[in-house]
Amino acid sequence: MSASGLLKSQRFRQAREDDWRRLERLMDKAEKGAMAKLTDAEILAVPVLYRSTLSALSVARETSLDQGLIDYLETLSARAYFFVYGSRSTLQDRLTGFFSVEWPAAVRGLWRETLISAGLMLFGALVAGWLVTIEPEWFYAFVPGELAGGRDPAASTATLRATLDGTADAEGLSTFAAFLFTHNAQVALLAFALGFALCLPTALLVLYNGATVGAFVALFASRGLGVEAGGWLLIHGVTELFAVILAGAAGLHIGWSVAFPGQRRRLDAASEAGRTAGVAMAGVVVMLLAAGLLEGFGRQLITDTFARYGVAAVTGLVWALYFYAPRREAVHGH
């Protein structure tokens, strides 16, 4: 026993209490969302205080029986932990990293699933196209009424031609673009999320998406409007269909890891797959925004079929180069 009559654990606590209270005050400040109010000195002090608190917690657990103290140190360490290891990079850093490295890398990592997904979509389009060519009634099975908007086998060739030149519905352009973007983004997100259900629903959704496109093209081709319909579809379709294919690929990636985790635990495999797929998916929403703008504005304003094919080719080239062109990753060192 010491001269002061205090227990060892009491002296331990008294010697460090000021540091803990300081860290607590800083955490109160930071958690109120006043991150900007912390001075540079305070931000630098937090990790130091955090580590000393954490080591005090380890010592206290081994030597002190003051339960109130141990509980307090546990919560204080946890709060500081969330601050020190929280996501704190600025929005700008994050966006730069996402667009320059993470997104293309994630998409490249999904190349196998992308091929499968593209194959499924192509297969759906071919089968639906073939069916509609031999029996136009099939069209109604593949294309929901609200998407067809009067473009169905019952319409005359002249009506169909009119829907392609874009002047018919120039009035509600921006509403239309917004509607298409939100609709497509929702479908893509669903395709992604369904992947968790062991791939099958995602595969069906991608197949069905391809079938819709195939049925459309077959209908127009049967009236001798194939080339014009191709331009009408591809000006935004290159971006949009690519985005849907990627969403499907991301979903398949997750589903495959859940179904066949290999040597890893199923849970670990799922979250590992979720990380790559999530990055790719965030990018898909950006692609769909671009596609929605191209569809809503580009298609209605550019009415020449060859100009439409030109835009389609350029977008295709841009995406391909952006995702798959070799880049000097080693130099950037990410």
Add this chain to the structure above:
Amino acid sequence: MATDIARGNPTERAFVTPEGVDLRLNIGDAGQRAAAFLLDASIIIGVLIALSLVLALTGVGAVGAAGKAGVEVIAVLWLAAFFFLRNFYFTAFELSAAAATPGKRMMGLRVAARDGGRLKAEAIFTRNAMRELEVFLPLSIMGARAAEGGVDAWIYVLSFAWAGIFVFFPLFNKDRLRVGDLVGGTWVVRTPRRKLTRDMADDGAGRRAIYDFTTAQLDAYGAKELHVLETILRDSDRKTLRDVAERISGKIGWTRDPHETDRAFLSAYYAALRERLEQKLLMGVRRRDKHDV
């Protein structure tokens, strides 16, 4: 998991920081999670209704001012707002420093990375993209009407059961992970918040000269009883103090001075017992409770 049982707390989980210290976090239970989600959902719906009203009112003005183009702007605004609220309300709030939506904050919850590392933006995006499967798919299935009977009704029932698996997924695993948590590598933990309470040994430490308990008297109890005593001293309920003081003095054979208060006796015994147990702890002997010898 042995510590979980020892401390008798079913929501406590080991959570090891990169420094190698176990922070013993508590996960949010199913009720808190559901309440947080309902709060968030009502916030989203409330904002949508308010926005629709405001846009409808300005829409009337816009038609007068700009005709059809005015309506178009309003419609685009509404569609965009709906889309962003539906898809990015959760993501945006969980990316902030609190790592929680307003609903989670009210329930004292936050999102954390399951592996103890940094909470990444893509993990948050993934966990919320999965809501499509957990919330909106079941809702749209519910929206689709079951036909009169036959095969369609069966498909309806089956798809409903299938969607139910994702909705009730958190109830089927012990960490209360949603599908989104599972794929995103996250979990939802209770935000710890506790003030530093007074050290209960401060009262008794000075009085130990008056109360010289013998070693045998101090060996009557272990750490578990010490913590119970600490709680009782903290709560300071007069009746409980008296009962416990009588119980302890009876057990250790201590003759009480009629002038001393129950509290004085108990805090002195607490300080002495803690010193004794902590001394043993330094020697590497942890006496769990009175049965542990």
